[in-house]
Amino acid sequence: MAVKILLADDLSFMRMIQKEILSQRGYTVIGEASDGIEAVQKYAELRPDVVVLDITMPNMNGLEAMKKILKIDPEARIIICSALGQQKLIVEAIQAGVKDFIVKPFKPERMFSAIEKAMKN
Amino acid sequence: MKSSYVLFSLGKVKYALRLEEVVQIVKNENILDVPKASRYVIGVMNLRGEVFPVIDLRQRFGLVAEKEDRKKRIIVVKVLNRTFGILVDDVREIVEIEDEKIERSVSSIYGLKESMIDGLVKEGNELIILLNIKEVIESQEEVKVAK
């Protein structure tokens, strides 16, 4: 069964690219969110296998959204997506329980590898 | 290779000092008298807490001391950690001079000994003397620059 993925990024362009990459690889993007609040709502609603969460988003940032999602589902597989230079945020995310992270700009393989590793657990 | 120089004049002759030796160029103001010093030291200056002697280059070069002129400038130089003010007629500009344009082997000119000259530059009809300011200050020798 294809892996179901929720994409959360405030830039629709970024979501478009990610969706394109993931679909080509055979993943199913079952939902998109443009801010943290929406990401949490969509997670509760859709229960995806993996969430790819941008760390900087309006309304509720990725870190907060991640914490909320983990409250809903402690087993949630979350991959944080961040820009270079946000190492401190990533460390916080790891402490809060994120499974993996990828750094923008990234090559498609990075994303696949992170998702595959997340799915193993 | 190019280096920057401060171009100034004394009478009709043009001289230049290496920019890296120059700390600042200030107006001919606030020079304080000195109690006892050599002839061409006309006083001391206090610039940001540092007190240093001011040398009248005209007197040093054996030229007639001109009356005080507000157009005159003091070039503050630092050589081997000693600071001096050099009173000159007029500071013209800061120029860049190509190293290969500088004539290094110079014999005495206008009465200036060759040890006091770092080099010569010809710009069209103009002649610029690059001064070895350290030697000018430290040498005990009398200088008499021809007019």
Place this chain on the structure above:
Amino acid sequence: MAVSGIDSNKLRRAFIEEAEELLEKLDSDLLELENNPEDKDLINEIFRVMHSLKSESAVVGFSSLSNLAHKLEDVFEKLRSGEMSLEQSKMDLILGAVDAVHEMIASIAKGGHGEEIDITEILDELKLLCGETVTSRLESKTLGETKKKQIAIEKIWEFSEFELNQLKEAMERNERFYRLTCTVDPESPMKYARAFLVFTNLEQVVNVIKTIPPFDREVEEDDSYGELVVYLTTSGDDRDIYRATEVDEIQKVELIKLSYDDFLKGGDVKREIRETAEKKAKPRRIEKSSIRIETRKIDELWRLVGELVINKSQIEKLMKNVLSNGMAGELGEYIESAIDSLDKISEGIQQAIMETRMVPIAVIFNKLPRLVRDLSRKLGKQVKLEVSGEETEIDRSIVEALSEPITHLIRNALDHGIEYPEERIARGKAVEGIIKVSAYQEGGNIILQIEDDGKGFDTERIREVAMAKGMIGEEEISENELLKVVFNPGFSTKEEITELSGRGVGMDVVANKIKEQLKGDVNLHTVKGRGTRITIMLPLTLTILQAVIVESGGKYYAIPVRRTEETVEIVNTELIYEAEKTLYNYRGKNIPVIYFDKLLGKRAGKSEDNYGVIISHGNRIACLIVDRLIEEQDIVIKPIDDILNENHIFSGVSILGDGKIVYILDTSTILELS
């Protein structure tokens, strides 16, 4: 490993400061050890110093220095355990090796790496001492490579007390002990976070004892996390460990089982050392809590305080004008009290910063035992050094310049003062000569004394030589005056130059340095056959001066208060005119009069009322005539260029509150001119 990302110059400076601190006590400790070779506390202390030096220099990458310190550590380890005893020949070797350590640090301080100092021989000898076989030079080069690696591994052994306890408990719980090494993709943009993710995952399944690098530092040093070493214990499934490392961008994983014994045994040794070190360090810690500040920063603060003092007096002057003109109105009182507190505060800051510049004179005194030991052995003399007052504090800039003259005077005392044993016996003196060095503070001065019980100066011989050299005339002069010629340039009664105090420098250099550079005074007292005492007087600090401001010929000048006895009002009729000189009767004694304006090459003013400042320096005294006394105030000394000071009657310049430049008089030159 951890060096990247840190300014390497900063690191070097920090290392040198640290190393110098470590070495400071080492020399005196070593000499003490020579007298008490059994002293376990001392051995432990030296072992600790070597150990720290070894680790620190390895971290900064000075491997040659680290090697040497490591070997010395080995030697002291053997001494500590009683495996080796300390004989004289070993002591000489150890001292030689410590000298090499000093040299290497000096070379590093100059920007080198310590490799410039050849230590192959010393290392070989130390190795032989430890019972190792010494390989030929060619082989030892490759050996050096493996040594380096060993040091790197050993650094990993730096387990803290807490970590060792954790390890012990894990052993008691029968857990397995592993070292896990993970390599992060060198291309990874966030290595720290990658490594941290592995660490976080591991913590959920095993007991993590320690990671190298640790995760308690600034996140910025990313490249140091290219390789993560984790020490862990577990009773669970090994597969959990591998699973925890299944993180993106982790390339290589290596899991090695370790033995508890290796670590806990090493830990016992460490613990013991640490405990003794703590025991030793504790009383000191109670005395003073301290932080380290770069001297450069203190110098900058000191400079700023100088500016503040000037600015403060500027404000005072202005406000005085405002107040006397009644411009301040009702506010006058408030302004006055505000200025009053400004005065107190700036004085307080000045005092406090001056104190931070102060260092105990022990910095110099600590070097003396070694000097005396080496010289007396070389000369075949028996000498005991008695040091007191080493806690006396003195301005750092003075200490730096003082080291050389003091060393020179000690050499003199040993070389020319103290007699050979047979000579001492023949004179009924104790075989062992005594050199006493002491320091104490007296008012605004520091007094230093160097005293020996040797043969003293031969005043007759001094008189002969001085006369032959034309330094004194035929007339009778007091012994005090006579002894002064010893400080004259070119005077030396000992014809042949000895290796020790020779080299063409003599008492004149000492005197010159103390008088000119340190603005102090030096005094000689000697009794033939009984000994010599040299007294040095120094100001507490060199940059702020209490001065009397005077006016002469319309200009202001400053005279150091500590060189003045009194200021007096003088009526011309009070002066005694003689053929060549003018005298003034000061307290029943006729003293020479110096007209200051004449000194400056100007004609003496004929003003009716003059003022006199009685100046003195050493035994010279004179009355300096000026036009007016202005006030007494603190001034900041600034250097004066020689071109402005051709006859050296000034020692510097200063800027007063109103921006006026004043020249500071050099009273010693002025008195000599009189």
